[in-house]
Amino acid sequence: MPRRRKSPADAWLPERTYRGRKSYEFHPKTGGSIRLMKIRFDEHGNPIETNDIKRQVIRLQLEAEQKLIKREDMNWLFDSYIDSLQFRKMAKKTREDDHERLPRLRSVFGDMLPHDVTPGHIRIYMDKRGESAPVAANREHGFLSRVFNWARERNITKENPAEVVKKFSEQSRDRYIEDWEYWLLYETALTTAYPWIAPMMELSYLCRMRKSEVTGLTEEKLLPEGIFVERGKGSKNEITLWSDRLRKAIDDAKEYCQGRKVIGVDLIFKSKAGTQISKSGFDSAWQRVRDKAMKEGLEIDGQVVTLKESFTFHDIKAKGVTDHATKASGHRSKKMLAVYDRKPEIIKATR
Helix, strand or coil: CCCCCCCHHHCCCCCCEEECCCEEEECCCCCCCEEEEECCECCCCCECCCHHHHHHHHHHHHHHHHHHHHHCCHHHHHHHHHCCHHHHCCCHHHHHHHHHHHHHHHHHHCCCCHHHCCHHHHHHHHHHHHCCCHHHHHHHHHHHHHHHHHHHHCCCCCCCCCCCCCCCCCCCCCCCCCHHHHHHHHHHHCCCCCCCHHHHHHHHHHHCCCHHHHHCCEHHHECCCEEEECCCCCCCCEEEECCHHHHHHHHHHHHHCCCCCCCCCCECCCCCCCCCCCHHHHHHHHHHHHHHHHHCCEEECCEEECCCCCCCCHHHHHHHHHHCCCCCCCCCCHHHHHHHCCCCCCCCCCC
8 A cells, every 4th residue: 555645735646657846757666767857846846737738647657657667677677688788698509498498487577577587487487388299398487587597696686586496307308319210311311302411411420510500500510630529508519530331421411402602601501591590490300201110111121111210310420429439529518428328338357
């Protein structure tokens, strides 16, 4: 309930709006003051407050309040974080993933004020989202937490409501692609409208590259000694030395993308428009190739062989790490390396 005005003459003023020495001022909860309009005085120095002036002050106060809410809601906070130096310094893949998460989070939290978002709101969101996509819910939780931590460090918010909200437990993928499964999908890709999927698979396997690293590969990264792999997510960059199989993969990629436009950097894999193959474009092509391998398969030695169990493109990198003699993956920590090494370790008996 608003406090009672000291002067009955000020009772008409909206809450948090005051008469200053020369103008009417709105003092928002977040601090500071917003000048609404000048006070008009009569010849005796008394303020002139007609009904028209009162209506004008009330209207200006409402407009100021709406502008303030619009500026400082969660959409404003999301935009401020995305535009921050901290976000711009994050790995490209992380930034791309966060941009994909934003529309869903905006639709739920966008119109709320940051200090009105409670752990309960986030828990309800997590429970609903987790019914169909618990892993995605965890990633969106992580993004929200980073946004609130960034805001707290800049005195925009006092707390991070996501800190006390538990994520869903996740089980690490342990799918290892057998050689026959790999080659079945590889050969299937060559029979579709997306033959470039095949050399992409080879680069992911031979160089242990993520999808974004493969689609972003350019001519300038093809060095005399091998391929310069510029890894994302804080992993170590490396040069993978040429092998006959690796050279064939690059030659095949150039053949399948031959004649396509070149816009900006010369990409190894490019869309018909000459741009980098989009995530949605790749995902659609990958799903069609994989579905064909599972439903139709290929005829081998007079017998039709189909893929029995699906696998992701990212599983190919894990196969590359698992099969590599030194388990090289570019990851700096043993913990992350363990995620990609998917065969049990063979150890001799104690005696």
